[in-house]
Amino acid sequence: MTRPTRGAPGGRRAAEKIALISLGCAKNLVDSEVMLGTLKKSGFVIVTRAEDADVVIVNTCGFIGPARMEAEETLGTVLRLKEKDPRKKIVAAGCYVERDRPGLQKKFPGVDAWTGVRSFDRIAAIVRGQPVSGPDRTFLYSDASPRLVSTPGTWAYVKVSEGCSHSCGFCAIPLIKGPYVSRSLASIVREVRTLAGLGVKEIDLISHDTTWFGRDRGLRDGLVKLLERLVRVEGVAWVRFLYGYPGEITEPLLEIMADPKICRYFDIPFQHSDPGLIKAMKRGLDGVRALRLLDRIRAKLPGAAVRTSLIVGFPGEGRREFAGLRNFVRTARFDHLGVFTYSPERGTAAFGRTDTVEAAEKERRRGEIMDIQANLSLERNRGYLGRQVEVIVECRETGDSSLWVGRGRFQAPEVDGVIRFDLPAGMTAHPSPIVRVEITAAGAYDLEGRLVP
Ligand code: SF4
Numbered sequence: 001m002t003r004p005t006r007g008a009p010g011g012r013r014a015a016e017k018i019a020l021i022s023l024g025c026a027k028n029l030v031d032s033e034v035m036l037g038t039l040k041k042s043g044f045v046i047v048t049r050a051e052d053a054d055v056v057i058v059n060t061c062g063f064i065g066p067a068r069m070e071a072e073e074t075l076g077t078v079l080r081l082k083e084k085d086p087r088k089k090i091v092a093a094g095c096y097v098e099r100d101r102p103g104l105q106k107k108f109p110g111v112d113a114w115t116g117v118r119s120f121d122r123i124a125a126i127v128r129g130q131p132v133s134g135p136d137r138t139f140l141y142s143d144a145s146p147r148l149v150s151t152p153g154t155w156a157y158v159k160v161s162e163g164c165s166h167s168c169g170f171c172a173i174p175l176i177k178g179p180y181v182s183r184s185l186a187s188i189v190r191e192v193r194t195l196a197g198l199g200v201k202e203i204d205l206i207s208h209d210t211t212w213f214g215r216d217r218g219l220r221d222g223l224v225k226l227l228e229r230l231v232r233v234e235g236v237a238w239v240r241f242l243y244g245y246p247g248e249i250t251e252p253l254l255e256i257m258a259d260p261k262i263c264r265y266f267d268i269p270f271q272h273s274d275p276g277l278i279k280a281m282k283r284g285l286d287g288v289r290a291l292r293l294l295d296r297i298r299a300k301l302p303g304a305a306v307r308t309s310l311i312v313g314f315p316g317e318g319r320r321e322f323a324g325l326r327n328f329v330r331t332a333r334f335d336h337l338g339v340f341t342y343s344p345e346r347g348t349a350a351f352g353r354t355d356t357v358e359a360a361e362k363e364r365r366r367g368e369i370m371d372i373q374a375n376l377s378l379e380r381n382r383g384y385l386g387r388q389v390e391v392i393v394e395c396r397e398t399g400d401s402s403l404w405v406g407r408g409r410f411q412a413p414e415v416d417g418v419i420r421f422d423l424p425a426g427m428t429a430h431p432s433p434i435v436r437v438e439i440t441a442a443g444a445y446d447l448e449g450r451l452v453p
Helices: 026-041 065-084 096-105 119-128 174-175 185-197 222-230 251-256 274-280 289-300 320-332 359-380
Strands: 018-024 053-060 089-094 114-116 156-159 202-206 239-242 265-267 305-313 337-339 389-396 402-406 419-421 434-443 447-451
Touching: 018 026, 026 053, 026 089, 026 119, 026 156, 026 202, 053 065, 053 096, 053 119, 065 089, 065 096, 089 096, 089 305, 114 119, 114 320, 114 359, 156 185, 185 222, 202 222, 222 239, 222 251, 251 289, 289 320, 305 320, 305 359, 320 359, 337 359, 359 434, 389 419, 419 434
Parallel strands: 018 053, 053 089, 089 114, 156 202, 202 239, 265 305, 305 337, 419 447
Antiparallel strands: 389 402, 389 434, 402 419, 434 447
């Protein structure tokens, strides 16, 4: 592998320009931000367009079939740029590479360098084609890692761990990322302090199971202890945790969530409601127990918003099981819901089970659940009409400079809806990163309103 060099006017060699395309989830985005920070520190110039870059990194997702397809399409697209400019270097990184590097190398021989998920701190050497030494280990970033935060200035993700120690029957994450390894509590607190110093108001804690935080370090109620520390960080206004495991929503956790800085927001992927399928999926709570948990949450924390994700078409999901799931969704009245169609993943416990539901039927079931949820979400959103809500401001609406876009405490970034609002006559900028907005219109996903001066 050769390193592209460019002559710069005056004989000095120009710094190489890097673009990174981040696919997949928020965890992958944080990895991308750490890679960009590391590359910037190593002298590379970060550019936003792959067309303008000397090196293009694609940080792939390999979680399920559609994610792998997207990664392959993206690699195909950037390799076409290389056909036009053979000096361009392409680097494939991330989960899909970790999962099947040989298969990808065969499909995409034009890629110059490869790295899975364990060497992001050594990305500069990988890009330069230098030998990478050191053990193949789980890479955990820390507050000392360079990181280029790419989300709007008012909020940032903070990843609290790597890997997962559950063994859900459908999920390849533990095979890709290995067992759960927590960051130290002190490192997270230091990172949050730094982010707060940069003006970040909302911290979104993420991992594959945030409720498991600290357990591998022998910490009991690790997430509770972490939240207790984070609400004391000056400058932080909202703290939210995402990806909670159904069986891990404990009483101490519900108690700390009454703190005014913690968003009363629960992201709990229940996956299904049918007891038999839940058992086959090796998940914690069936529909009856899930509804009990929702009652507990809503009794203890009035106004709490709940997001879940579900899988349709898991092997053995017949009409009866699917009808049960429909009823569960109607009864649970989630605020936000995502549905995946089952994707058989090599190496997982469910892989040996016959895929009993046709692809088209999986899609149909997905659509049916989404339609039910759209009506429920619309109803929920209409409940905000005429009310004033706190909104964290994200950016101006694209193409309409008079409107701003933000989110309420009940909306997590990137996955839920947003609130668009305009300013009163004569006001040209919103007065603070968190404002009050009166809601004037509601759709199934987004809300609209006007800023309350
Ligand atoms: S909790 Fe289950 S679904 Fe989530 S990452 Fe871990 S193994 Fe996968």
